Amino acid sequence: MNKAELKAVTGVLDKGMNRQLLYYLDVCTRCSICKDACHQYVSTGDVLFLPAYRAELIRRVYKKYFTRSGLFLPSLYEGREVDDRLLDELYRSTYACTGCRRCMYYCPFSIDTTWLLGVAKAMLIAAGRGAQILTELAGAAIAKGENIDLFKDIMLDLNKETEKELQSLVNDPTAAIPIEKEGADILYAALAGVHSILPPAVIFHKAGLNWTLSLFESSNYGYFLGDAEKGRIIAKRIVDEATRLKVKEVVISECGHAYRVMQYLYETWANEKLPFRVTAMVEIIARLIREGHVEIPSGKERKLVTYHDPCQVGRNAGFYDEPRYVLSQVASNLRELTPNREKNWCCGGGGGLVAQPEFDEFRIKTGERKAEQIKQTRAGLVVSPCENCRLQIAALNEKYDLDIKVTGLSDVVANQLIGRDIATSFEAGQAEEPESED
């Protein structure tokens, strides 16, 4: 590593320094109580995944280059040079983290490891070592934002198909999935795929909402990559669209990190106030049911159902009661995971891990706690309002023979609304052709 490269990497710690980070660097006593909080450390026993050690890697670089005591006596702090070995360790410990912040819950100093790893990611990016797949995915999302006119026609065509599916599902030929509707109350930012569009569309249709579908997916690979600038640009696509259409509320699909980005990070990243309200899907479903906008037909599911609190929905956003309230409206037999709510184990797939094949084996191994938890409930259906969690739990289902189905919260509600088994999945082309002559 030459001098300029070194300066670029350590410069991140210098320029990116903020008070929160400094507190965390200074206050940790390496008591390692976090060892029992992290599913990855618990499953592997590898110190690299001990939350305190992940943070310690950054601290050792910080001590070495930026503190008087570290300059004077680096060995007292095991201060470390930035070299390939350090960057390798940093890469493995940082990009493996799912950002669940369970360690923060148990830490006696409430240290937010993800905040420290945010800097580690920025250092890796400065060293040209940002996670490749995440970089590509973020790049693709940005390109889509810049060239939306190229994509628009295909999207509108696809949407017509989806709309037909909706009409068939709700048995109403006037049912619509509006796109670019100015003056709509709600802009719904879905994920790529009809499974993320149809269930909310059913619910919104039944509730008679004035809504419109975003041209952009809510997921944000810039955030997973740890590149705040890319994250900002990706989120800005939706912000600009919402502003242009003058909507009052942006509803984020069942995707944990997308909500976190829009609700908690974007305003600081972009240094601007959002002119609309940001709502999570779980939040709006609960609201629509509570306020009587949608009426859930009787005949609740009686089979055993369990709910997995996604870290970004529960611990990091505070939606514990809303999803449970919604589930209680459609299923009569809910059995909680142990532990649950703020103490719930991470599924092991968050933080962009499910998108990175290099972590496939690792995330299955480190999902063993989740698999055990699910097994203990004996439930046949796992509901979780986060795409990453669902993908990971579906993978765990295969590897650990859990014999379960995994689905989202809007899926079970939409199914109940249209009188189907709540575990039915929403896939493209599954709806029967409408019986009209069309």
Added chain:
Amino acid sequence: MNWLSFLLAGVLVYVAVVAFLVGTAFRIYYWLKVPRSGIKLGIFPQTHGRRRFVQWIKDTFLFPQVLDVDRPMWLFVILLHIGGVAAFVGHLRLIQEFTPLANALGKEGMEQFSLISGGIVGIVLLVSVLYLIARRFKSPYRDISTPEDYFLLILVFMVLLLGNHLRFFGQVDVEAYRAYVHSLLTFSPEFPAELAESGTRWVLVTHVTFSNLLLIYLPFSKLVHYIGTYAVNLMRSEAR
């Protein structure tokens, strides 16, 4: 007082107190100088208003969530901190006798009380710090430990060991210690005759020396959590 005692149990005491106070102020200044990120890092469920205050105090002083994952550690850490405060309060007796208590118990009774309570605290502290030292030698704690961790533990251990030695084997009356502390307070450090002639003097000088070193290093070490913990635990409940 010979020159070595004068240096270690006299001059160094002032240096330590000043270093501790200035160091603490310096650390706070340095933290506040760095701009704060606007991103709120709180986790949920969140509390507000008065309940948030109560939560903050609870998180800072009791960290109840640790009970779920590491009970022995929780116990020894709590004992260490309570013991530390108790020891500090006990030492205040060397500045000013707790008169109401001494009147109630009588001179003999007060000595008895001091021996028992101080003895218990001393032992509890020593056991707690020994637990922390032993824990450091076990994986994964060992893998993450730096020389700083051992250095601090050894300092604390030495302070406690020597303090306990003074308590249990010291041949010197409390009045002698009080006279020494008063000499420090009047900026003319001196050992009274009883202390100066006793072998206990050397134990006292070492006890004070290690305490000084600990005090000097405290603000610049990871133990800066004695002030930092309030800020970080408040961030835990920071709402958007």
